[in-house]
Amino acid sequence: MNETGSLREDVTVRRSGELQLGAEDHVLRARQRAREVAESEGFSITDVTRIVTAVSELARNIHLYAGDGTMSWRVLEDGDRDGLEITFDDDGPGIDDVEGVLAATHSTSDGMGRGIQGTRKLMDEFWLSSSTDTGTTVTIRKWQ
Template sequence: MSEDGKTSDAVDAQVLRSGTIRVRSEDDILRARQEARAVAEEIGFSTTDVTRIVTGVSELARNMHLYAEDGIMTWREIEAGRDSGIELVFDDEGPGIDDIQGVLRAEHSTSGGMGRGIQGTKKLMDAFDLTSNAEDGTTITVRKWQ
């Protein structure tokens, strides 16, 4: 993670196909989960990795809905050399995260919960990138490779 609160996966990947889901309601969170599950299964992820991906989508889409009320989840089937995977981008124009380091250490929760959702999602994925500020909102990008 850099000083600006950003972590990064430097691997360049080719996008094979992609889609988006607008997240404004609980029903949209369910749609995001279902779409991520279908794409991950089509790519050929194991049942365990599909579960990890769907869990991450659930957490990040729910956070986007709760804290920003409206956002976009973009999924991409990606390929880098012989590796294939999925990239998921959660982008909102909400108030931003005021304590990124605390969130990543699971020491900060806006909702009064345990504050482990983003940290847990980071552990489930192979790559994690987070940028957030009050002017632009929050963008979280995760990748899972086969």
């Protein structure tokens, strides 16, 4: 198993939800849900755009490489700050070179291999776990 990043778990969850991903139009549904939640929580338009861009990339990856999976989200409180956590989970083939993908030196498609690396840069916290046996889980967080 390849794992990178870390997330604090001692946060308060105010609300949460889940969305099944599989078909291509589910990428759009994931983007819409992320936008709705981020806007309702008062994120700036810049941060809403960052969140929606990251969600688009990760939902698209599930559609292209795993076939189906889930996007779950949680609105968080951590002391005096609020945030949004979104987790993408699939049972697909996994990522064989996580470090290469994060460094943009390895791509699982014919693209430039910058999707996950770009997603990581857009968010405040990033965690990825992948195994060829169990699939991939990516969790991202943005704080206000």
